[in-house]
Amino acid sequence: MADQILHSRADGTISKYYSHVKQFKEFCSKHGFQAYPAFPIHVAMYLSELIDLHKSDTVVSAAFYAIRWLHEINDLTDPTKNAIVIRMLECAKRTNSKPVQKKDVLLPEHLVKLCDLFSTTKDIIVLRDLTMILLCFAAFFRYNEVSDLRCCDVKFFADYIEVFVKKSKTDVYREGKYVVIAKGVTSACPVSMLQRYMNCAGLCSNSDMYLFRPACRSGSRCFLLKKDKKLSYSRARECIVSKLKLVAPDMNLGTHSLRASGASAVANAEGVSERCLKRHGRWKSDLAKDSYIKDSIQKRLSVSKTLML
Template sequence: MSRFLMCSRSDGTTKSYMHSFNRWRKFILQHGHSDIPAQPVHIALYITHLLDNGASYSSVNSAIYSIKWMHEISGHVDPTENSFVKSLQESSKRLTGKPVKRKDPVDSETLQTLCETYKDSTDLLVLRNLTMILIGFAGFLRYDELSSLKCKDVTIESDYLKITIQRSKTDQLREGSEVLISKGFSCACPYSMFLRFLSQAKIDLSSDHFIFKPIFRSSGIAKLIYKNKKLSYTAARQNIVSMLKKVAPHLNIGLHSLRSGGATAAANLGVNERCLQRHGRWKSISSKNIYVKDSIKYRLQVSQKLGL
């Protein structure tokens, strides 16, 4: 039963909560008191301790929610409902909250310029990075979804790619979902780039290996490692961001710029919202709006319609 109770949250959330709760446990045990069940006044003092040491609003939130969760699955009364705890949580938001600076979305023109730069390249490292960029952009993929793709998850049709997302952040029931990526007509066509990468890497789509694996060089030739290991976030960020910065040095770019860029481009071109929501695997239309940056043309339409 304990194992099932721990699965009430996603793996990432559980890991984060356990880390925060262990920090609370270490603190309160050093002061000779109980971590479970905890006294509300002790939690309030712990939050005060975090704020005194410069903790962020996110850290305070994580501490409170981890304590709340552990008490709930242990069958104890939730001590975080105390008014002191709630007031301190609000205080942390006001005192330490900072405006979110989201990454800039990349656009189709930037990707076409990038692919034109490397149009004659046969280097496997370059082809892998370009393929990840184009698939991530066209499929609105989060990095975890992109890096977790296995060979058997991709089906090549005559004019499109069918990608099966086995698990994602919004798919807690592990039902899976499909993303269709159409064959394009420019040098930045994700369909053509994917085929180039498959050919150069000699990948068998029937295998259970990850598609985007780390690369090593032997006698000057780049090859995918033999071990079935997906590319790490750090390595991907270093490779992909540095490549994009060559053609867009003025943008604040991250790996999320691909998902945001694809969604922004599609929205500004008037793609049906229902299809947009399904393609991006968002639970609601409002969730999609976080990723879309409206163009000046669309924003000006508001005042243009006023008839002034």
């Protein structure tokens, strides 16, 4: 039953909580305090120390919720509900928070220009990187969603593809989601690029291997490694950003730029309902969706234009 209780949260969350609980226990051991059940004043002192060390508000928040989790799963009195502890968390948010620097938004024209540069290439590494870029842009994928894709998760139809996302950040119960992407008419068509990549790499649509794997270059030859291992985030980010910098050298870009860019491009266009936009991006609330979208200057000006002044 204890193991089942631990599985009430995602593995990544549990791993993060374990780390923060370990640090809190070390703090308590150093000062001769009892770690659990912990006294509220000791928790407040620990958060105060983190603030004095200029830890970011996200670190302080993670420690706060890790201590809460530790007491909840052991059915102990929760010290984080104490008013002083809560005030220390609020203090961290006010004094140690850093302004969010969101990535710049790409336009579809950027991707068309990028794909035009490699319109005749058969280099598997280039095609792999371009395919990831286009899928993230067209399907609003996070990197972990596209990196987890296997060949059998993609189904080709006459004028679109259907991609099965087995798990995502918003899919907490791992029910899976189907995302459809229409076939385009430019060199940046994600369906055509995916077909080019799979054909050149020798990937079968019924294979259970990862779609995007590490590749090796030997002289003029380039091929995917046979080991069923997905591409690491650090390597993927390096490849994706280097390609995007070819057409947008002055922009602040990252892997998450593509999800925000695709969503912004659709939101600023006409004719797509909010419901379909939310479903395509797998957002559960308007608040989550709106945080990704950057309104165009034309959309923003339309507010004051309606005043007819």
